[in-house]
Amino acid sequence: xxxxxxxxxxxxxxxxxxxxxxxxxxxxxxxxxxxxxxxxxxxxxxxxxxxxxxxxxxxxxxxxxxxxxxxxxxxxxxxxxxxxxxxxxxxxxxxxxxxxxxxxxxxxxxxxxxxxxxxxxxxxxxxxxxxxxxxxxxxxxxxxxxxxxxxxxxxxxxxxxxxxxxxxxxxxxxxxxxxxxxxxxxxxxxxxxxxxxxxxxxxxxxxxxxxxxxxxxxxxxxxxxxxxxxxxxxxxxxxxxxxxxxxxxxxxxxxxxxxxxxxxxxxxxxxxxxxxxxxxxxxxxxxxxxx
Amino acid sequence: xxxxxxxxxxxxxxxxxxxxxxxxxxxxxxxxxxxxxxxxxxxxxxxxxxxxxxxxxxxxxxxxxxxxxxxxxxxxxxxxxxxxxxxxxxxxxxxxxxxxxxxxxxxxxxxxxxxxxxxxxxxxxxxxxxxxxxxxxxxxxxxxxxxxxxxxxxxxxxxxxxxxxxxxxxxxxxxxxxxxxxxxxxxxxxxxxxxxxxxxxxxxxxxxxxxxxxxxxxxxxxxxxxxxxxxxxxxxxxxxxxxxxxxxxxxxxxxxxxxxxxxxxxxxxxxxxxxxxxxxxxxxxxxxxxxxxxxxxxxxxxxx
Numbered sequence: 001x002x003x004x005x006x007x008x009x010x011x012x013x014x015x016x017x018x019x020x021x022x023x024x025x026x027x028x029x030x031x032x033x034x035x036x037x038x039x040x041x042x043x044x045x046x047x048x049x050x051x052x053x054x055x056x057x058x059x060x061x062x063x064x065x066x067x068x069x070x071x072x073x074x075x076x077x078x079x080x081x082x083x084x085x086x087x088x089x090x091x092x093x094x095x096x097x098x099x100x101x102x103x104x105x106x107x108x109x110x111x112x113x114x115x116x117x118x119x120x121x122x123x124x125x126x127x128x129x130x131x132x133x134x135x136x137x138x139x140x141x142x143x144x145x146x147x148x149x150x151x152x153x154x155x156x157x158x159x160x161x162x163x164x165x166x167x168x169x170x171x172x173x174x175x176x177x178x179x180x181x182x183x184x185x186x187x188x189x190x191x192x193x194x195x196x197x198x199x200x201x202x203x204x205x206x207x208x209x210x211x212x213x214x215x216x217x218x219x220x221x222x223x224x225x226x227x228x229x230x231x232x233x234x235x236x237x238x239x240x241x242x243x244x245x246x247x248x249x250x251x252x253x254x255x256x257x258x259x260x261x262x263x264x265x266x267x268x269x270x271x272x273x274x275x276x277x278x279x280x281x282x283x284x285x286x287x288x289x290x291x
Numbered sequence: 292x293x294x295x296x297x298x299x300x301x302x303x304x305x306x307x308x309x310x311x312x313x314x315x316x317x318x319x320x321x322x323x324x325x326x327x328x329x330x331x332x333x334x335x336x337x338x339x340x341x342x343x344x345x346x347x348x349x350x351x352x353x354x355x356x357x358x359x360x361x362x363x364x365x366x367x368x369x370x371x372x373x374x375x376x377x378x379x380x381x382x383x384x385x386x387x388x389x390x391x392x393x394x395x396x397x398x399x400x401x402x403x404x405x406x407x408x409x410x411x412x413x414x415x416x417x418x419x420x421x422x423x424x425x426x427x428x429x430x431x432x433x434x435x436x437x438x439x440x441x442x443x444x445x446x447x448x449x450x451x452x453x454x455x456x457x458x459x460x461x462x463x464x465x466x467x468x469x470x471x472x473x474x475x476x477x478x479x480x481x482x483x484x485x486x487x488x489x490x491x492x493x494x495x496x497x498x499x500x501x502x503x504x505x506x507x508x509x510x511x512x513x514x515x516x517x518x519x520x521x522x523x524x525x526x527x528x529x530x531x532x533x534x535x536x537x538x539x540x541x542x543x544x545x546x547x548x549x550x551x552x553x554x555x556x557x558x559x560x561x562x563x564x565x566x567x568x569x570x571x572x573x574x575x576x577x578x579x580x581x582x583x584x585x586x587x588x589x590x591x592x593x594x595x
Binding site for chain 1: 314325401414415590591
């Protein structure tokens with residue numbers, strides 16, 4: 001059963017096309033990273049899934065239409081946008097009171113336990129907390145909700161690396177249990193590479209790449225090629241090449257590892273490296289098309 | 292759109308209907324009061340000032356009461372009742388102003404500070420949210436006004452009785468003139484009448500608050516002023532102005548028929564006339580329309 005299923009998802013703001021026919025399917029129990037440049041349509045896609053924005057096309061989240069059934073859907077979906085969405089006037093205790101009041105699947109004791117590990121005082125107002133603390137608070141609330149889908153839209157934006165690391169550690173250790181689904185967008189994609197089970201690239205409103213991390217690791221290989229073997233390596237048709245300290249690093253798609261090992265040091269590329277390769281090729285295509 | 296299969300919702304068990312309906316409403320109203328403490332602080336501070344003024348006027352009370360025996364019954368009643376009506380009237384006006392500005396910000400502020408994304412991440416429908424916000428001026432403020440006014444009037448009664456007894460005057464003149472039971476009853480009636488009469492105003496303000504990107508006050512007021520100015524310039528009439536005036540204070544002419552002083556306050560109430568005023572029902576219809584539109588706005592509009 002798919003957790004999220006979209007077919008021909010479109011969204012335009014005036015003449016700007018934010019989503020240009022997105023097809024995607026996210027199975028339950030996956031952790032999907034949605035990667036794309038600014039303005040690629042990541043947030044718009046997430047907002048559509050959360051019933052925050054109207055759209056054209058077909059979209060089903062946990063079997064519901066998010067636009068018409070947002071309130072029921074939110075019984076099963078949790079959502080963290082960025083650190084700025086918790087109202088600044090609210091007290092920590094009021095956040096807990098309110099969510100406990102309106103959310104049938106909120107376990108207050110659990111949230112209190114998460115908060116006990118932090119320096120957040122119940123009497124503080126959100127405006128008195130640091131950015132990192134606000135994120136911890138929001139995460140504590142969300143992790144105490146027994147949801148089936150968690151959507152994270154740049155949840156660690158503007159936070160330092162320690163808080164970011166802590167955020168994803170808690171998420172994995174205390175929350176994710178293989179029956180829940182997590183969809184996350186972030187610019188610090190390399191930091192969560194080990195966390196993800198799937199990755200998708202989105203560009204100009206379209207999904208341009210998508211695969212599971214297992215497939216990613218077996219398909220893609222990066223080789224730091226010895227200069228004398230550069231020509232031989234290029235004959236294997238790398239999808240991307242870059243120079244680091246005078247040496248060529250070539251990225252291959254679906255080439256046997258033993259074959260590559262003869263050319264130099266082989267390793268699994270980072271998602272960011274593949275992203276640069278895929279996006280670079282796309283820009284090239286676009287330019288080639290207009291030439 | 293594909294039709295939603297219903298298989299999934301059962302695995303976690305659906306929450307009971309009562310929980311899904313009333314609890315979010317209750318917590319949404321509480322949430323509004325957490326955020327907008329001015330809703331109760333302003334009337335409380337206001338009544339405090341009024342009571343302080345009343346306290347000062349106590350210096351002149353013994354002298355005034357001695358003079359009362361000289362004037363007629365009607366005049367006696369008027370003198371005794373005036374401060375009580377004054378406190379009530381001012382509280383009602385304060386509640387209106389507070390409700391006015393509350394509504395202007397209610398659906399705008401949450402978009403401005405992006406907290407709408409947090410509220411919308413919880414299983415509370417847009418309808419519940421908008422109705423909870425509408426409940427502040429239509430239910431919470433009238434209820435609060437009632438409590439404040441009755442308490443203030445009791446305080447005034449106790450204070451003036453003490454002053455009178457202290458200066459050797461029998462307070463029976465005061466007590467015999469005050470309609471103890473009828474006054475709160477008439478107050479309840481008036482507060483309900485005002486809330487119903489003003490409902491379209493609050494609903495309009497909520498709608499503008501949910502629609503406008505900025506300057507909610509201007510958007511709420513200017514169209515009416517421009518319309519009134521246009522009408523005056525083009526036709527030399529002032530129907531729009533009269534309409535606005537009747538929306539603000541027209542309830543009084545329909546709900547109350549001032550009698551000669553000395554009558555029971557209840558005798559001057561005309562609920563029959565009020566309930567058969569077309570303006571009341573047309574207004575309520577518009578209020579419902581505006582609120583429905585505000586719910587749509589809450590659903591469609593994104594953070595500013």
